[in-house]
Amino acid sequence: MPLLEALPVQERLSSHLPEGHSRAEDILELLQSPPFRQQVDAFTYVLRTGQIDLTQFGIDPSKYKFTVDSFLEALEDSVSTQSRDAMDES
16 A cells, blocks of 8 residues: 555554554554544534534634545644744744
8 A cells, every 4th residue: 555655654653552563564464443433424424414523623614525535634733833823823
């Protein structure tokens, strides 16, 4: 999987995995595992049905749709805003 072979991506993901399970093959195995896929499906469902309070993630629900792509975009925007605010305070 080319995305996992990109060193920064693999390093960032591996920091969230148990020690000794940080190879690209380990990450790919996790991403393809039934439990992980079930959790992604469950999260997708609560996003699509509006059963999750987006404000708990610092996201204004009026600006984004209830989709995974929109949720990820909103998180990126939120992180960018927080980073900018932190730099402005320095």
